[in-house]
Amino acid sequence: MSLDDVTENPGRPRAGRPRSEQSRSAVVRATSELLHEFGLRAMTTEQIAARSGASKATIYKWWPNKYGVAIDAFLSELQADSPDPDTGSARTDFTVWLRGLCRFYSGPSGRVFAQLFGEAQFDPEIATALRDGLVRSRRAALESIWERGVARGELRGDIAAGVAIDLIIGPALYRLMAGHGELDDDAADAIVDAALRGLSR
Amino acid sequence: MSLDDVTENPGRPRAGRPRSEQSRSAVVRATSELLHEFGLRAMTTEQIAARSGASKATIYKWWPNKYGVAIDAFLSELQADSPDPDTGSARTDFTVWLRGLCRFYSGPSGRVFAQLFGEAQFDPEIATALRDGLVRSRRAALESIWERGVARGELRGDIAAGVAIDLIIGPALYRLMAGHGELDDDAADAIVDAALRGLSR
Amino acid sequence: MSLDDVTENPGRPRAGRPRSEQSRSAVVRATSELLHEFGLRAMTTEQIAARSGASKATIYKWWPNKYGVAIDAFLSELQADSPDPDTGSARTDFTVWLRGLCRFYSGPSGRVFAQLFGEAQFDPEIATALRDGLVRSRRAALESIWERGVARGELRGDIAAGVAIDLIIGPALYRLMAGHGELDDDAADAIVDAALRGLSR
Amino acid sequence: MSLDDVTENPGRPRAGRPRSEQSRSAVVRATSELLHEFGLRAMTTEQIAARSGASKATIYKWWPNKYGVAIDAFLSELQADSPDPDTGSARTDFTVWLRGLCRFYSGPSGRVFAQLFGEAQFDPEIATALRDGLVRSRRAALESIWERGVARGELRGDIAAGVAIDLIIGPALYRLMAGHGELDDDAADAIVDAALRGLSR
DNA sequence: GACTAAACGAGACGGTACGTCCGGTCTTCTG
DNA sequence: CAGAAGACCGGACGTACCGTCTCGTTTAGTC
DSSP states (O other), X not given: OOTGGGOOOTTSOOSSSOOOHHHHHHHHHHHHHHHHHHOTTTOOHHHHHHHHSOOHHHHHHXXXXXXXXXXXXXXXXXXXXXXXXXXXOHHHHHHHHHHHHHHHHHSHHHHHHHHHHHHHTTOHHHHHHHIIIIIHHHHHHHHHHHHHHHHHTSBOTTSOHHHHHHHHHHHHHHHXXXXXXXXXXXXXXXXXXXXXXXXXX | OOTGGXXXXXXXXXXXXXXXXXXXXXXXXXXXXXXXXXXXXXOOHHXXXXXXXXXXXXXXXXXXXXXHHHHHHHHHHOTTOOOOOOOSOHHHHHHHHHHHHHHHHXXXXXXXXXXXXXXXXXXXXHHHHHIIIIIHHXXXXXXXXXXXXXXXXXXXXXXXXXXXXXXXXXXXXXXXXXXXXXXXXXXXXXXXXXXXXXXXX | OOTGGGOOOTTSOOSSOOOOHHHHHHHHHXXXXXXXXXXXXXXXXXXXXXXXXXXXXXXXXXXXXHHHHHHHHHHHHOTTOOOOOOOSOHHHHHHHHHHHHHHHHHXXXXXXXXXXXXXXXXXXXXXHHHIIIIIHHHHHHHHHHHHHHXXXXXXXXXXXXXXXXXXXXXXXXXHHHHOOSOOSHHHHHXXXXXXXXXXXX | OOTGGGOOOTTXXXXXXXXXXXXXXXXXXXXXXXXXXXXTTTOOHHHHHHHHSOOHHHHHHHSSSHHHHHXXXXXXXXXXXXXXXXXXXXXXXXXXXXXXXXXXXXXXXXXXXXXXXXXXXXXHHHHHHHIIIIIHHHHHHHHHHHHHXXXXXXXXXXXXXXXXXXXXXXXXXXXXXXXXXXXXXXXXXXXXXXXXXXXXX
8 A cells, every 4th residue: 555655766855844754653563453453344533533643634634535544554553474384394384374363363353354355345545555555465474384285295296286275375354254164273274185195086 | 234234124114214215225236236346345335325326325324334235236147046956966056056056166156255254244233134145045056956866866865964065065165265365267177076075996 | 363364254164074172172282292202303293193093284284384383382382371460550450460470481381482482583473473472461551550450540651551561571581581590489679679760769 | 403513723724624614505596595495395405406416325424414404504594794873763673674564575485484483383493403404693783773772762671671672573473374455565563563662551 | 784085004215415524635823 | 734623515314293095893873
């Protein structure tokens, strides 16, 4: 969202008062809180302004709307995201990784994530921002696991990486969005096991 | 939503003017159109009222809000839903069924479905209605395929049905919601193939 | 309002079920109560129907709207209205009569009367009904007092009766509507005294 | 209504965008027009918004409802109201003043005034606003006439000023509200004549 | 004793205005 | 000149009441 806007040539500081870093971070922090307290939709721009001490005009100057702020806020929560557990075994890697995802989904941030994903169905910009900021990096992590596994001969080389990744993430996301099943460690293990061994006898 | 309210003992007509079937169906039909024309969020209750000829008061009498109407309208479009393709081969059954789902997802109703699913992330009532009206019946269809396949010895009996079903539907839903991959027949085939054979060598 | 509609030739009873007297009186009684409890505007037709046991359709069949019912209800409260106190002295007659009016105005019915009068400013039918059912009879009573006084030589024959009556009623009504002064016996006495003696030295 | 809120210390301008005078006056002007075109009740808040160019939210921010706006609009029409005709004769003063009132009552503003007075029977806030903004100033004008007349020995000092004023205004208001008599110059003259000379022989 | 005609209770309906809320833009003054 | 304060327009929301309607039921007089 406003991420790329910040990249300026550092040699030539623009005239006038520079953007207040304090204001920016206060907005992001307030939005994080509000996201967890009220949810994405119930949270209003006015609330963000009131809690952060920034004015609405400032918010709209740097972000397109509250969803833009929410994405920034949400992504900034996931600092050390998507660790790549290189254990030497693809099955273990997948299991560790998917357990992490399930814990994330079923934790407090899971609700917020699901709402962002839900909102993305209405707003292409949110969809793009989410894909760029979250989906891509996660798929990249899984792709590393996949390729190492293929290289080691543990996994089938004749299956497209994209499909394999969908087979791991898809079931978990489905459970998150539809809410028809659990999202605990056992669920992660069961999904990885079924995906690796396959459904056929 | 208001589906079950209609079930009454037909022998004893309740006092007062009965609910107008014409009004009800006009509302549902108008909502269907508006859903495809404008989308779930942009569509307004006033538009439904104007196009259907019903009054806002009548709409709010029978549905909690426009989302309630939208669910009724959307489900009424899927009359002969979830056919169960019993071909004798589990692989073929899965393939035929998932191809149908992908066509549905990538067709005009797919957008509406995604938006309803998105909205469900904010409103538990929509989530429940969607689970009851759509998710359950689809999973039931897949469960039939699964059990027949297990009985015939084609599929593994030691995998939980729920996980197996998630492995088929999850990847497709993931692509619909995240928009990172295709949803054509080839995609369906690839998913079924990977899920059945498994990722492990 | 619907008063005159009832006068029919009693010899020929019309076909069909006759109007229910119980329903009529229940509506009028309920309306009386609601007028005092909630006031003319806050009272709704639906409340009248609910409390009286009659249906809205029945009410609208016999009265044009709730204001029509209210007028009937209000007038039916004033059974023995406008007594003509013929004491032999015009001053005493006026005083007794105006004291009665002031008590009426400051009593519970005064509020209802003022609201009917207020509503009449928006609806000519209410204005006509009020003039016919209330204003005229009161002015007639005062006219009797006036004419007896003139005949006895107590009052000026060279002042139009209408103006004289306005001079007695007007100040009291003004106080009721504007609410700037008392409406007790002393007020009535002061008005009559000033009107009879005149403001000039 | 919102009249007194405007009085602020002018030396210290409050923070934020100041209230738009253009918006305020456009609302008041539009309301004036609508009052005369449609009347107090038929006029809607939405019409005011549409004609003035202001939004409903802005109107509701500064006035409690359309009646509040109507009072402001109506009072702003009567800028140089209630002249005090000091002719040297109390009878002439009263006559001139009451003729003015009758012309006002029977003119286009009379209808509006009557409706506001009617509405005041239902809403204490309107009643208060009307008393403060209109009734009081008019009574004050008449009180000046009265006191000058008493001082000159033309009028009786033993009659309370309030009663005397009611005797002049009351009959005219009565005719306006009940609509049973004329409100022209002759009517004004007759009322003043009867009030001054008294009804008694 | 059926038949007819009107009145009735119940309650759904279209219409219209209400007052509220939020989004996104603007205009002022302050640091 | 960035930013806080906050007023502004636009427009959807859900509610309330009005007066009309459509049912099935009840209560008379008529045949």
